[in-house]
Amino acid sequence: MRKLLAATLVALCVAPTARAADEASVALPAVSLNFTPNYIADAMGFWKELGLEVKLTQLGGIQAMNAMLSGSVEFSNSSLATIIRANIRGQKVLAIGTALDGIMQELVLSTAAAKAAGVTETSPIDKKAAALRGKKITVDSPNTLPHAMVRYVARKGGIDPEREITFASMQPEAAVAALKGGSVDGIAGGMPQTVQAVRDGLGILLASGVRGDFPELLPVSNNMIVTRPEFCEKKPSVCEKLMAGYAKAGTYMHEHPKESVEILKKRMAGMDEAVLAESFERILKWTPKSTRINEAVFPNSQEFMVAGGMLKAEEKLSSFKDIYTNKYTK
Numbered sequence: 001m002r003k004l005l006a007a008t009l010v011a012l013c014v015a016p017t018a019r020a021a022d023e024a025s026v027a028l029p030a031v032s033l034n035f036t037p038n039y040i041a042d043a044m045g046f047w048k049e050l051g052l053e054v055k056l057t058q059l060g061g062i063q064a065m066n067a068m069l070s071g072s073v074e075f076s077n078s079s080l081a082t083i084i085r086a087n088i089r090g091q092k093v094l095a096i097g098t099a100l101d102g103i104m105q106e107l108v109l110s111t112a113a114a115k116a117a118g119v120t121e122t123s124p125i126d127k128k129a130a131a132l133r134g135k136k137i138t139v140d141s142p143n144t145l146p147h148a149m150v151r152y153v154a155r156k157g158g159i160d161p162e163r164e165i166t167f168a169s170m171q172p173e174a175a176v177a178a179l180k181g182g183s184v185d186g187i188a189g190g191m192p193q194t195v196q197a198v199r200d201g202l203g204i205l206l207a208s209g210v211r212g213d214f215p216e217l218l219p220v221s222n223n224m225i226v227t228r229p230e231f232c233e234k235k236p237s238v239c240e241k242l243m244a245g246y247a248k249a250g251t252y253m254h255e256h257p258k259e260s261v262e263i264l265k266k267r268m269a270g271m272d273e274a275v276l277a278e279s280f281e282r283i284l285k286w287t288p289k290s291t292r293i294n295e296a297v298f299p300n301s302q303e304f305m306v307a308g309g310m311l312k313a314e315e316k317l318s319s320f321k322d323i324y325t326n327k328y329t330k
Helices: 002-019 033-043 063-070 080-088 111-117 125-130 145-156 172-181 193-199 236-255 257-267 273-284 297-307
Strands: 022-028 052-058 075-078 094-101 106-110 136-139 166-169 186-189 203-208 221-227
Touching: 022 033, 022 063, 022 236, 033 052, 033 075, 033 094, 033 221, 033 236, 033 257, 033 273, 052 236, 063 075, 063 080, 063 221, 075 080, 080 221, 080 297, 094 236, 106 111, 106 145, 106 193, 111 203, 125 145, 125 203, 136 145, 136 172, 145 186, 145 203, 145 297, 172 186, 172 193, 186 193, 186 203, 193 203, 193 273, 221 236, 236 257, 257 273
Parallel strands: 022 052, 022 075, 136 166, 136 186
Antiparallel strands: 075 221, 094 221, 106 186, 106 203
């Protein structure tokens, strides 16, 4: 009887502790190296160490942001452009930290088109941009960051992207196949598809934010952690633990690159190992160890959106103080 009573008392003491862990769900727009800190934090158990149970959910494109807005999930990983556009449209969202800086979009021009135009990766940007005249370029969908990047580059060569370039919407995997088959002249998007296309000799890297081709736009953030403004006020510990996990993941990536690639192999099953390793090395350059947000990224990103045709000049936000906070980062 005494043993049973003792066991009951222990169970009563342990049970609340087991239930004490905070919980959070995070939506990712795609399976992509852009979201590597999520995969590392999850695989290494960083969130669990901090007392936070995190569920990662993949929801294609803008669905990730929409799920967060509807309350289906608490957080999303979203581009700064998506965050700015949402707030302009009255959809109030709050960025509480950054997980990837830089411009992760790249533009690959087919080898044949580049040769015909007489351009190489080291040609002046205006000459490379002029090579886009009359070409057919793939993007994932209209008015996305890849689409904006092509428009931005084209205008550097005096080209009207709306009249002198044809855009074809297709998924990244299909885009590489289309480039190989010759049905398109170039692909705009992110790694690893751009890396794969160049390694396979299908084209040259005409323009690349990853490479640092647009210093005039820096600093800028590619991926921020976003939630509804009221959520962190109600559950500050969840937001603090979540961002602490991202910070630990960023540090781990820098200090353990080989181990990080091994973790990614499981997430990116079937990806060529050489492509994965090169893509990770390039993305690591833009992965911050600190998740604190630099306010300068907001006006820079907004100007890129205007120049890339994602936003009209008269729609620009005049202040960003209400759409981000560093309260939950260190």
